[in-house]
Amino acid sequence: MKAIVLKERGAAGVVYDDIPAPPQPEGGVRVRMLAASVNRVDLYMRDNGAGITHSLPQVMGVDGVGEVMEADIDAGVRPDERVLLYPYEFCGVCRHCLAGDQPLCRTARIPGEHRDGTFAEQISLPARSLVKLRPDADVDQAAVLGVAYLTAWRMVFGKAPAGPGSVVLVQGAGGGVSYAAVQLARMAGARVIVTTTGEDKLAHFRALSVDAVDYRTADVAKAVLSLTDGEGADLVIDNVGEKTWGASLRSMARGGHLVTCGATTGAHPSADIQRLFVRQLSVHGSTMGNMEEFRRLIRAWESGGFTPLIDSVFPLTEVPAAFARLEHPARLGKIVIRIAESTETS
Incomplete structure (x- = not known):
C-alpha cells in the first residue's frame, strides 16, 4: 500500500512510499482510509519527536475517516461502513479508562506518534477506537474532527x-x-x-x-x-x-x-x-478529549451545530506541500489529505 513514511528527521525524511498493508489484528478492524488532516504534531514529529515513544520509520498522520475492510463479527462495525477514527488506542481497563477519561490511559498510543498513523491507504485499529458515521457524512469535514475539533x-x-x-x-x-x-x-x-x-x-x-x-x-x-x-x-x-x-x-x-x-x-x-x-x-x-466527548462532538456536527472550515485539500502524494501550507501565515482553518474515494461515490 502507499503511505507517507517518516524515515528520518527533517523535511527530506518525509517519503511517499510503498509498504506492506497492515494485517487485521485479533479483535480489531482493518480500515481503508478515505481522508485525514494535517496537525501541528505532524510537524513536531517530522522535526523533533522528543518525549514521544516511537521508532522510525513510521507512518505519519494522527486522525482521519475511512471505511471498514475487515472486522470480527462482534466488533460492532461491518465491511463498507464509514467510520471516524478516535485518535487513541486505549486499554479500557485502567482506572482512567474505567472513569471514562481515555486520554489519560496509562498505555494509550496515538497514531502517527506512538505507532503507524493515518497517512496511508489502510490502517488497523481496535474496534473501540472507531465510531460509525452516516453513509452520507462529508468525508473532508469528518477528517478534521479527530484532533483539532x-x-x-x-x-x-x-x-x-x-x-x-x-x-x-x-x-x-x-x-x-x-x-x-x-x-x-x-x-x-x-x-x-x-x-x-x-x-x-x-x-x-x-x-x-x-x-x-x-x-x-x-x-x-x-x-x-x-x-x-x-x-x-x-x-x-x-x-x-x-x-x-x-x-x-x-x-x-x-x-x-x-x-x-x-x-x-x-x-x-x-x-x-x-x-x-x-x-x-x-x-x-488539555489534550484532545474522551470517547463520550468525541461522540457529542460528532452529534453536534451531524446536527448542523457547526461546519468545519477547510483551508485546502491535498492528495496523499503532496503531504510535504500540505505541511508547507500549515506553516503559511495566510492559512485559515484545517488542511485535508485526500487518500481515496468512498465506495459510496465511486
Whole structure:
C-alpha cells in the first residue's frame, strides 16, 4: 500500500512510499482510509519527536475517516461502513479508562506518534477506537474532527465550560484548534474575542460578528479589557504558549480560567504566580478529549451545530506541500489529505 513514511528527521525524511498493508489484528478492524488532516504534531514529529515513544520509520498522520475492510463479527462495525477514527488506542481497563477519561490511559498510543498513523491507504485499529458515521457524512469535514475539533471541544466544554453570557478569548484564531474553539464557543452562546493578524483574517472574523484584535498592532490585554468594560475574559483558549502567555493572563477576568493545549512558541513563560492567586485564576492543561466527548462532538456536527472550515485539500502524494501550507501565515482553518474515494461515490 502507499503511505507517507517518516524515515528520518527533517523535511527530506518525509517519503511517499510503498509498504506492506497492515494485517487485521485479533479483535480489531482493518480500515481503508478515505481522508485525514494535517496537525501541528505532524510537524513536531517530522522535526523533533522528543518525549514521544516511537521508532522510525513510521507512518505519519494522527486522525482521519475511512471505511471498514475487515472486522470480527462482534466488533460492532461491518465491511463498507464509514467510520471516524478516535485518535487513541486505549486499554479500557485502567482506572482512567474505567472513569471514562481515555486520554489519560496509562498505555494509550496515538497514531502517527506512538505507532503507524493515518497517512496511508489502510490502517488497523481496535474496534473501540472507531465510531460509525452516516453513509452520507462529508468525508473532508469528518477528517478534521479527530484532533483539532476534539481538542477544542474539551477546552471549551471541559473543566470551565463556556456558555451564554460568558466571554471567551481565543489566541491565534486562524489555526485549526483555535478556529474550532471559536466555532464551538459561539455554538455555546458565548461572546467570542479573537486575536489574529492580517487584513483578510481580521475581516473574516469581523464578518462573523466576532471581536477581532490584531496582535501585531494592539496591546491584547488592554484591548480585551476595553471590549469587556474592564472585566476581562472568563475563559482564555491558548495553544500558542510563551509568546501569548502574559497577555492571556492579563486578559482574564477575576476567577477566570485559562486552558492550554500547546506551546508552539515556547514552553517556559513566566508563571506570574502573584496574579494567579490575587485574582484567583485557574490554569488547565488539555489534550484532545474522551470517547463520550468525541461522540457529542460528532452529534453536534451531524446536527448542523457547526461546519468545519477547510483551508485546502491535498492528495496523499503532496503531504510535504500540505505541511508547507500549515506553516503559511495566510492559512485559515484545517488542511485535508485526500487518500481515496468512498465506495459510496465511486
